[in-house]
Amino acid sequence: xxxxxxxxxxxxxxxxxxxxxxxxxxxxxxxxxxxxxxxxxxxxxxxxxxxxxxxxxxxxxxxxxxxxxxxxxxxxxxxxxxxxxxxxxxxxxxxxxxxxxxxxxxxxxxxxxxxxxxxxxxxxxxxxxxxxxxxxxxxxxxxxxxxxxxxxxxxxxxxxxxxxxxxxxxxxxxxxxxxxxxxxxxxxxxxxxxxxxxxxxxxxxxxxxxxxxxxxxxxxxxxxxxxxxxxxxxxxxxxxxxxxxxxxxxxxxxxxxxxxxxxxxxxxxxxxxxxxxxxxxxxxxxxxxxxxxxxxxxxxxxxxxxxxxxxxxxxxxxxxxxxxxxxxxxxxxxxxxxxxxxxxxxxxxxxxxxxxxxxxxxxxxxxxxxxxxxxxxxxxxxxxxxxxxxxxxxxxxxxxxxxxxxxxxxxxxxxxxxxxx
Numbered sequence: 001x002x003x004x005x006x007x008x009x010x011x012x013x014x015x016x017x018x019x020x021x022x023x024x025x026x027x028x029x030x031x032x033x034x035x036x037x038x039x040x041x042x043x044x045x046x047x048x049x050x051x052x053x054x055x056x057x058x059x060x061x062x063x064x065x066x067x068x069x070x071x072x073x074x075x076x077x078x079x080x081x082x083x084x085x086x087x088x089x090x091x092x093x094x095x096x097x098x099x100x101x102x103x104x105x106x107x108x109x110x111x112x113x114x115x116x117x118x119x120x121x122x123x124x125x126x127x128x129x130x131x132x133x134x135x136x137x138x139x140x141x142x143x144x145x146x147x148x149x150x151x152x153x154x155x156x157x158x159x160x161x162x163x164x165x166x167x168x169x170x171x172x173x174x175x176x177x178x179x180x181x182x183x184x185x186x187x188x189x190x191x192x193x194x195x196x197x198x199x200x201x202x203x204x205x206x207x208x209x210x211x212x213x214x215x216x217x218x219x220x221x222x223x224x225x226x227x228x229x230x231x232x233x234x235x236x237x238x239x240x241x242x243x244x245x246x247x248x249x250x251x252x253x254x255x256x257x258x259x260x261x262x263x264x265x266x267x268x269x270x271x272x273x274x275x276x277x278x279x280x281x282x283x284x285x286x287x288x289x290x291x292x293x294x295x296x297x298x299x300x301x302x303x304x305x306x307x308x309x310x311x312x313x314x315x316x317x318x319x320x321x322x323x324x325x326x327x328x329x330x331x332x333x334x335x336x337x338x339x340x341x342x343x344x345x346x347x348x349x350x351x352x353x354x355x356x357x358x359x360x361x362x363x364x365x366x367x368x369x370x371x372x373x374x375x376x377x378x379x380x381x382x383x384x385x386x387x388x389x390x391x392x393x394x395x396x397x398x399x400x401x402x403x404x405x406x407x408x409x410x411x412x413x414x415x416x417x418x419x420x421x
Contacts, residue, residue, distance in 0.1 A: 008059050010051045011066035014073045017046060017105055021113050026121060029168075035110050036128070037164040043085075043106040044113075050101045056093050070102035082115055083108045131170050131178065132163050138182040139225070146186040151225055158224040166217045180206050181214070185221055193241035201241060212244075245271030249315075250291050250308045251280065254300035258282045262304075272315040279320040280304045284420055286353075287316065289330035289339065293404045293412075300416055311339055317346040327351040327419055332360055333401035334374040337389045341378030354407060354415050357388050360397055366406040367399035 012020075025031050025044070034040035048070070056063045070086055077084055085106045092098045107113055114125040136156070143151055152158070163170060173181070184206040193201055199208045211218060219235035230238045248269040253259040259266065261281035270278065282304040288294045294307035309315075316326075328343050328350050330336040336355065344350050360367070373393050381389060392400050 008051075008055065008062055010049045010055055011062055012046075012048045013066060013069040015069075017048075018116055020046065021107070022117055025113060026117055033164050033167060035113075036167070037161055042110075043108045045104055045106050047104050048102050050089070050091070050103050051093075054093075056096065067099070067101070080115070082112060084112050084116065128167060128171070131173070132160065134178055135163060135170075135182055135221075136160075138179070139185060142182050142186045143225070152228065155225045158228075159221065162220040162224045166220055169214065169217045177210065177214075180210050181218070181221065184211065184218065185225055188222055188226065188239065190227065190238055191240045193236075193239040195240055195242060197244060198236065198239075198241045199244075201239065243273075245273060247272045247309065247312045249275065249306055249312075250294060251275075252294055252297075252305045252307070253282070254286070254297055254303040254305055257302060258304050272309070272312060275306070275315040276318045280306075280324075283325060285321065285324045285326045286416070287313070287326065287328045287343070288404075289336060290404055293329070296409060297412075297416070301420055303416075303420060311335075311342070313339060313343050313346065316343055316350075321347055322349065325351070325419075327353045328355075329353040329404060330355060331401060331403050332356075332388075332392070333370040334389060334393050335370065335372075336401075337381060337385060337392070338374045338378045340385070341380040344380040351419065352385070353419060354404070354412065356384070357391070359407070360388070360392075360402055362411075363402060363407060364397050364399075367397060367402045369399050370401040373400060 025035065031040065035042075048066075051063060051066075074086055076082065077086070085108070086102050087104045087106070088100045089103050090098055091101045107116070110125065111122075114121040136159070139159075170178075184203060187203045187206070198212055201208055201211065203211075215235055219230055222235060222238075223230035227238065236243060248271055250267060251262075251270050252267040253262055253265070258281060262268065282302055284300070284303040286297075286300070286303055286305040287309075288305055288307035289310060291308040294305045297305060326347060326349065328340055329352075330339055332355050340350075340352055340355060370392075375393075377386065377389065391397065
């Protein structure tokens with residue numbers, strides 16, 4: 001509202017109603033989509049809070065402004081052929097003659113709201129309507145060309161609802177993007193990915209980067225037009241496409257034997273998903289939290305290091321690890337010990353290296369503070385590890401973190417060779 005402290009609460013002016021419509025209906029995304037989609041009913045009726053009793057006598061000037069505001073608006077309605085209706089009642093006030101007073105305003109449709117708000121909102125509404133109409137008309141043509149795969153009977157209503165739900169995304173689409181969308185949908189069918197990555201999806205005309213970038217809206221439209229189960233299981237699963245790897249881990253052989261077993265590669269990147277099924281050709285597997293610490297190592301017999309996963313240790317439940325000697329080396333802080341706990345919950349035979357109180361005591365002068373401390377106590381630590389966790393969290397050593405990179409390399413090699421035997 002544009003009321004000031006000196007203005008009475010009664011007698012809403014035209015600009016007050018405009019601001020109310022802007023704040024409550026147009027700028028409220030959920031409400032606006034409801035109006036566009038037909039889930040909110042028109043007309044919208046808003047009381048103008050006409051004065052009662054002796055209120056007019058207390059502010060004659062505002063009363064006149066109130067009357068003039070809506071007379072002017074009614075002239076505007078007639079001139080611009082607006083469908084908005086202003087209701088008037090004849091009221092008799094004390095000490096005043098009978099007056100025709102505006103009592104309420106009724107807005108019949110979304111176009112009328114846009115007209116009241118201004119030319120920018122009118123252009124925006126027309127743009128939305130044109131985009132939705134283009135998708136409907138063009139998609140119908142494309143579906144008619146490709147009748148191989150069935151479409152949902154009476155899909156139009158569901159499609160309209162999904163397009164309104166994705167209005168923000170569609171507003172940013174270029175004309176080219178809209179054409180790609182309607183060309184793509186009729187080509188999609190269940191299982192067409194055949195276990196490949198999304199970028200290998202066999203479609204014509206449409207580039208797969210467009211698909212990857214706009215998965216949500218494509219999923220919504222596909223669900224509406226082709227198969228309602230798409231939303232339930234997800235577009236990638238419905239297409240039978242694999243998720244793109246997000247967690248590339250550094251795999252590094254630490255001796256000539258293991259390097260030769262990997263075709264001479266000094267290092268490579270593998271995803272967690274791949275490591276679940278790909279057995280690394282070494283007796284000893286060293287899992288390291290930080291890549292830089294991994295890159296500092298060499299000449300560790302029959303050993304392959306895997307690093308850079310941080311908290312991502314999901315691959316360590318791989319069955320092939322149970323036949324290996326596996327060690328874990330991370331920072332000595334609350335988070336590092338929490339990761340160790342997670343590792344042990346997946347592989348109970350894990351051997352922690354350089355993550356004990358003796359290491360902390362030896363190099364406590366190199367400690368720093370941990371930015372954020374893990375508060376919940378990990379469930380899979382040994383008694384001694386849990387005591388160390390509490391001491392670190394309570395600041396017993398002064399600082400709370402000993403980073404693995406701060407350990408001298410001769411100390412690291414000594415511990416690793418003892419582990420390897």
